[in-house]
Amino acid sequence: xxxxxxxxxxxxxxxxxxxxxxxxxxxxxxxxxxxxxxxxxxxxxxxxxxxxxxxxxxxxxxxxxxxxxxxxxxxxxxxxxxxxxxxxxxxxxxxxxxxxxxxxxxxxxxxxxxxxxxxxxxxxxxxxxxxxxxxxxxxxxxxxxxxxxxxxxxxxxxxxxxxxxxxxxxxxxxxxxxxxxxxxxxxxxxxxxxxxxxxxxxxxxxxxxxxxxxxxxxxxxxxxxxxxxxxxxxxxxxxxxxxxxxxxxxxxxxxxxxxxxxxxxxxxxxxxxxxxxxxxxxxxxxxxxxxxxxxxxxxxxxxxxxxxxxxxxxxxxxxxxxxxxxxxxxxxxxxxxxxxxxxxxxxxxxxxxxxxxxxxx
Amino acid sequence: xxxxxxxxxxxxxxxxxxxxxxxxxxxxxxxxxxxxxxxxxxxxxxxxxxxxxxxxxxxxxxxxxxxxxxxxxxxxxxxxxxxxxxxxxxxxxxxxxxxxxxxxxxxxxxxxxxxxxxxxxxxxxxxxxxxxxxxxxxxxxxxxxxxxxxxxxxxxxxxxxxxxxxxxxxxxxxxxxxxxxxxxxxxxxxxxxxxxxxxxxxxxxxxxxxxxxxxxxxxxxxxxxxxxxxxxxxxxxxxxxxxxxxxxxxxxxxxxxxxxxxxxxxxxxxxxxxx
Ligand SMILES: Nc1ncnc2c1ncn2[C@@H]1O[C@H](COP(=O)(O)OP(=O)(O)OP(=O)(O)O)[C@@H](O)[C@H]1O
Ligand SMILES: [Mg+2]
Numbered sequence: 001x002x003x004x005x006x007x008x009x010x011x012x013x014x015x016x017x018x019x020x021x022x023x024x025x026x027x028x029x030x031x032x033x034x035x036x037x038x039x040x041x042x043x044x045x046x047x048x049x050x051x052x053x054x055x056x057x058x059x060x061x062x063x064x065x066x067x068x069x070x071x072x073x074x075x076x077x078x079x080x081x082x083x084x085x086x087x088x089x090x091x092x093x094x095x096x097x098x099x100x101x102x103x104x105x106x107x108x109x110x111x112x113x114x115x116x117x118x119x120x121x122x123x124x125x126x127x128x129x130x131x132x133x134x135x136x137x138x139x140x141x142x143x144x145x146x147x148x149x150x151x152x153x154x155x156x157x158x159x160x161x162x163x164x165x166x167x168x169x170x171x172x173x174x175x176x177x178x179x180x181x182x183x184x185x186x187x188x189x190x191x192x193x194x195x196x197x198x199x200x201x202x203x204x205x206x207x208x209x210x211x212x213x214x215x216x217x218x219x220x221x222x223x224x225x226x227x228x229x230x231x232x233x234x235x236x237x238x239x240x241x242x243x244x245x246x247x248x249x250x251x252x253x254x255x256x257x258x259x260x261x262x263x264x265x266x267x268x269x270x271x272x273x274x275x276x277x278x279x280x281x282x283x284x285x286x287x288x289x290x291x292x293x294x295x296x297x298x299x300x301x302x303x304x305x306x307x308x309x310x311x312x313x314x315x316x317x318x319x320x321x322x323x324x325x326x327x328x329x330x331x332x333x334x335x336x337x338x339x340x341x342x343x344x345x346x347x348x349x350x351x352x353x354x355x356x357x358x359x360x361x
Numbered sequence: 362x363x364x365x366x367x368x369x370x371x372x373x374x375x376x377x378x379x380x381x382x383x384x385x386x387x388x389x390x391x392x393x394x395x396x397x398x399x400x401x402x403x404x405x406x407x408x409x410x411x412x413x414x415x416x417x418x419x420x421x422x423x424x425x426x427x428x429x430x431x432x433x434x435x436x437x438x439x440x441x442x443x444x445x446x447x448x449x450x451x452x453x454x455x456x457x458x459x460x461x462x463x464x465x466x467x468x469x470x471x472x473x474x475x476x477x478x479x480x481x482x483x484x485x486x487x488x489x490x491x492x493x494x495x496x497x498x499x500x501x502x503x504x505x506x507x508x509x510x511x512x513x514x515x516x517x518x519x520x521x522x523x524x525x526x527x528x529x530x531x532x533x534x535x536x537x538x539x540x541x542x543x544x545x546x547x548x549x550x551x552x553x554x555x556x557x558x559x560x561x562x563x564x565x566x567x568x569x570x571x572x573x574x575x576x577x578x579x580x581x582x583x584x585x586x587x588x589x590x591x592x593x594x595x596x597x598x599x600x601x602x603x604x605x606x607x608x609x610x611x612x613x614x615x616x617x618x619x620x621x622x623x624x625x626x627x628x629x630x631x632x633x634x635x636x
Contacts, residue, residue: 052530072533079534085527089549098545099535150535 002063002076002153003028004049004186009058011044018044020210021058031180031187033197036207037233042190045207046156049188051075062154078147079156082163084139086131092118092142093127099150117149118142137168144176148183155180155187161196173199194234198222206230228357231283237315239283240325241353248276255300257321262298265347271360274352280360283351286328291316291335292342299342300325307334318343391612394605401601414606418592423580424607427588431498432567433614435584438502439566443509444559448551450510451517452543456526466518469511478508482575489576496578504576505566513558520554521547556622564615585611 004026011019018041026032034042047053049060051072059068067075078099086095094101097114105113118124121141123134131139140160147155160176161169177200180187191197197204198218205215206229214226225231231239244253244261252260261282263270274280292299302318302325314334316327318341325343329335352360365373386404394400395414397407419425454462485504486495494500528550532542570586577583585607592603 050530050534052534071539072530073536073538077534079531081527081531083525083527085525085531087528087531087546087549098532098537102532102536102541146531146535156534 002186003061004154004188005061006045006049007059007061009045009048009060010056011041011048011053012056017210019048022210022212024205024212024215026186026188029184029186031177031189031200031202033189033191033201033204034207035191035194035197035204035233036213038192040207041210042192042207043158044210046079046158046188046190049075049154050077050079050156075154076152077154077156078150078152080143080147080158080160082159084131084143084160084163086139086142086146088131090130091127092123092129092131092134095131095142096127096145096149099146103150113149114145117145121145121148136164137172140164140172144179148179153186155185157187157189159191160189162191162193169196176200194236206233208233224359225283225351226359228281228283228353231351231353235285237286237326237328239285239351240289242282242284242320242323242325244280244282246274246276246278246280248274253280253282255320256323259300259320260298261300261345261347263347264298266350266352270352274360279355281353281357283353284345284349286315286326287330288346288349289325289327290344290346291327291329291337292344293338295342296344299344301340302343303340304337307337309334391605391609394601395609397605398602400605414602415610417603418606418610421591421603423583424585424588424591426581427583428585428607428610431582432584432586434498435501435505435569435573436563436567436614438498439505439509440559440563442502442506443513443562444555446506447510447513447517447558448555451514451521452547452551454514455518455521456529466511466515470515473508473511479571482571485572486575495576496582497576498582500576501569501573501584502566504572505569506562508572509562509565513562516561517551517554517558520557521551524550552626556626560619560622563618567615 004024006022006024008021008023009019010017010021020041022045024032034045036042044053048055049062051067051070051074055068059066061067062075062077086092087098090098093111093114096118097105097110100110100113114127115124118127121144123138123141123145126134126138126142131142134142140163144160157176161172164172173196180200189197189200201218203216204218204221206213206221208229214221214230216224221230222234225234225239228241232241242255244255247254247260250260251263253263254260295301300320302320305317305319305324308315308317309332312332313328313330314332316329316334316337318325318327327343354360389404390402393404393406396410396412397405398409398411398413400414454466489495489500489504492500494503524547528546529542532546533539537545567584568586569584573584574587577587589604589607592600592607594600
């Protein structure tokens, strides 16, 4: 077990900065998910830790060793690949046992240890098969077994579940979480599925354009997105983000089209630097909006655009000017609504983001 | 499938049959002619099939030595050399980022037709002469290898490129050295490609005519392609029965090699990567 530390690590491909001066410390035994849109540099970060990519700048440490210039095999890591990368010409036994074979483990002990691990992952009866004869879920477990069998200090996962169907994915997710707790290893887990990141990780690093936009516990990231990017990325559907102008005199937020909201409930938390007339973005999650059929003292007039039943809950999507605002209702059937309704926002659950996208309060 | 009128269908069949015949006829000749004591250039079932032609060919020590010794040395040598060098070269070209490596291979391919072609025979002869490789099998092997390598590398690199790197990366991460990774993981995966290239090189070197003709001197070192002339009369007319028997023998090693490799290793590639 060991701590993993990235210190200003950068990786460039030509003019593309895939990983941009990342600082990240992963505690001993911690499970950190790298989450972000396609192309944001998650895989590259993971491969840097693995030593499969060379950093163009910065340093990396595993435990108290500087591993920046060490080849992968000297880093004491295990990795599960997105495509599993099981060697097609070897049996599952030889696949899982390969790391042991490389370490010169005698055949008898190798077989014993592989069998133990395989039994635990419920693929003990498949050891004589070849990868091509296994289902997706079984291949995934075989590749996890190959990573587990040699007790590495750090586990790296690159979207290991993305090739599984939805049901299997939830199963495998729970299984991985149990396994990580049992083994108590340090793990870095790349995914673009936020539900997966939320479910598995102790902390989530949300990435964009090669940078970490926010690092924190799943609920912390959900409850307090530090910037517009995280706000727009986390949550499904994500937070409503409404551009508006600050009118400090009238203590109101004024939206395009003239609608306005009173700032009561959020006044005391406003930054001192907020200037009159400043353009900001108001953020509010869909579950913190109430629909009214009559106008109130501080409501937004909207048109109902569509309603979507989602099973346990339903979604009402409304339109104000060219902005879409979604409202989540915890009822399985969407209510029948008149065309024009008013939205009441729970101002204690709103966020203000400045012109640079930074959280203001 | 869209429907065809019976007439169009019949026409298509006829065309297919004609095309098939066109390619099958020479094969038929190759099988029937050697058994016929009075072979002509037409395909006829011999009325009294006999092995006399083969007996006569086996009595020609020069031709048999050419086939069983010289051709095997040249074909086998070029095969091994091309396979080994092409594998190593294409692997490193595929797995490392060398600017301009693609262009390099294209240029080499362009020039390779020159190397074993007629135009370069004089310089190649001079080169071989100065290196003391005249009348040596190794000289023929080297020149053939030089001519075949670029295309071999080209074929192989495509093949290596199509093998996901994550196999090798998985091995590197779990503790294998790069050399070990190459032997344990990369090599078994590229083996079908190596076999294809090896056979292709063997066939090419087996049938080589010009290069051995120019570089070899002594009759006992000549390969079979040249030994065919021992079945010609002094006036230059071929003794067709013997030529056909010799030609038949000439094709056997190539077929055997293909069958053995196919049986032993199989030209198959089993997936194991989830796509
Ligand atoms: N070998 C490479 N050569 C050139 N550019 C690369 C290479 N690998 C990655 N990149 C670029 O670096 C950026 C980050 O890529 P990376 O694979 O890390 O993204 P990712 O976050 O894993 O995306 P995804 O979710 O699609 O897997 C991308 O713009 C990508 O095009
Ligand atoms: Mg990726």
